[in-house]
Structures are given as structure tokens and as C-alpha cells.
Amino acid sequence: MKLNKNTIIFSIVLSTLMLGTAIQPVSAAHSNYNQTSAKTKPKSKPAAQNANSKAVIAELKRLRSQNKRSSLTEVNGLDISSQYRAEHLAAIKNSNTVGWGTVHPNSYAGENIVTVPDSKNAKTNAINIIKKLYLDKNDPYLRHRKNMLNPFYIATGVGVAKGSDGNLYAVQTFSGIHPNSKDKVEQIHDYYNYYFQKGESAKYKSHYDMTK
Numbered sequence: 001m002k003l004n005k006n007t008i009i010f011s012i013v014l015s016t017l018m019l020g021t022a023i024q025p026v027s028a029a030h031s032n033y034n035q036t037s038a039k040t041k042p043k044s045k046p047a048a049q050n051a052n053s054k055a056v057i058a059e060l061k062r063l064r065s066q067n068k069r070s071s072l073t074e075v076n077g078l079d080i081s082s083q084y085r086a087e088h089l090a091a092i093k094n095s096n097t098v099g100w101g102t103v104h105p106n107s108y109a110g111e112n113i114v115t116v117p118d119s120k121n122a123k124t125n126a127i128n129i130i131k132k133l134y135l136d137k138n139d140p141y142l143r144h145r146k147n148m149l150n151p152f153y154i155a156t157g158v159g160v161a162k163g164s165d166g167n168l169y170a171v172q173t174f175s176g177i178h179p180n181s182k183d184k185v186e187q188i189h190d191y192y193n194y195y196f197q198k199g200e201s202a203k204y205k206s207h208y209d210m211t212k
Contacts, residue, residue, distance in 0.1 A: 078157020
């Protein structure tokens with residue numbers, strides 16, 4: 001693949017965790033890094049970030065810190081698109097990545113979706129959300145975990161909405177950066193290939209110490 005400073009092809013890794021059902025196959029696509037479109041913007045601005053969303057951001061930061069990953073910058077645009085997604089999924093009571101490309105504005109990116117019961121406590125909800133994504137029991141490839149611990153992402157946004165079924169629908173959106181060296185591109189592609197390996201490798205071994 002020929003690289004230049006304006007166009008580098010990346011892969012979008014999408015994964016979804018569905019409550020009580022089997023994991024759906026991971027999807028992959030390629031597009032230009034700086035692809036943007038008016039259709040990526042929500043038709044209306046969803047509700048402001050709530051306590052659950054903020055708690056998930058904090059718990060994700062703790063998970064990454066435990067594994068010597070840099071903190072991700074919370075980006076308002078990613079919060080908005082994530083919240084829009086969460087509210088839509090809660091309304092239809094469905095947790096999958098269909099339509100994700102129509103709301104997310106970046107191309108080197110990932111998304112996690114999970115549903116958990118509402119404990120009525122934001123910190124407990126956040127731990128339950130991160131725990132379920134980290135354990136990733138329905139996916140032998142652990143792709144939700146790998147999304148959260150991807151060392152190349154630099155930004156994130158989170159949305160959490162409650163459905164009429166009483167469950168919380170949480171959406172994590174991750175975004176990376178345009179690499180400025182061939183070596184970094186190779187590292188990113190190496191991690192992308194890692195998504196399709198079962199379990200964890202010794203190189204990316206991780207842990208999650210949960211606390212209440």
C-alpha cells in the first residue's frame with residue numbers, strides 16, 4: 001500500500017455486546033481518514049451528558065491507567081454522537097452497530113455497545129458496564145476489551161440512556177489519530193490484526209481490578 005501525507009487507509013472495527021444473546025460477527029470497512037459528511041451529524045442534539053456517562057468515562061480512565069495506557073480525551077462531538085446512539089438504541093430496545101457509520105464522524109474508530117440493568121447508582125452502573133465489556137464473555141476474540149485498551153486511540157465519547165425495559169444502553173465511541181510515520185502505521189495495522197486473534201497475546205496482556 002502506498003502512503004502519502006494526505007491519504008492513509010484505515011480499518012474501522014465495530015463490535016457489539018448484546019445482553020443474553022450471542023456476539024454478532026465483527027464488521028470491518030475501509031475509508032479515508034478525514035472522511036466527513038453532513039449525514040454523520042445527529043438530526044437533533046441529544047440530552048447533555050448524564051451522571052452515568054461521566055462515571056463510565058472515569059471508570060474507563062481507571063481501566064486504562066491500570067494497564068499503562070494513556071488517558072483518552074473526552075470529546076464533546078463524540079459524546080453527542082454516542083448519546084444520540086444510546087437514546088436511539090434504548091428507544092428501539094436493541095443493541096447493535098447497524099447504522100453506526102451514519103452518526104460517527106471519524107474513520108479510524110471503534111464502538112462498543114452494552115446493556116446492563118440500572119442499579120440506580122452511577123458508579124455501580126459504570127463498573128458493571130466496563131466489567132461486562134472487559135470480560136466479553138460472548139466473544140472469544142475479546143474485541144470490546146481490545147477497543148477499550150487500544151493504545152492508538154486518543155479520544156472517546158460515551159452515551160448512556162435508559163430504555164422502557166429498565167435497562168441502560170451504553171455506547172462507547174473511540175477515535176484515533178492520523179499517524180505521521182510509516183512505523184506507526186505498521187503498529188496500528190498490527191493492533192488491527194490483533195482484533196482477529198482469539199484471547200489476549202502476551203504483548204497486550206491486561207487486567208481489571210474492580211472496586212466498588
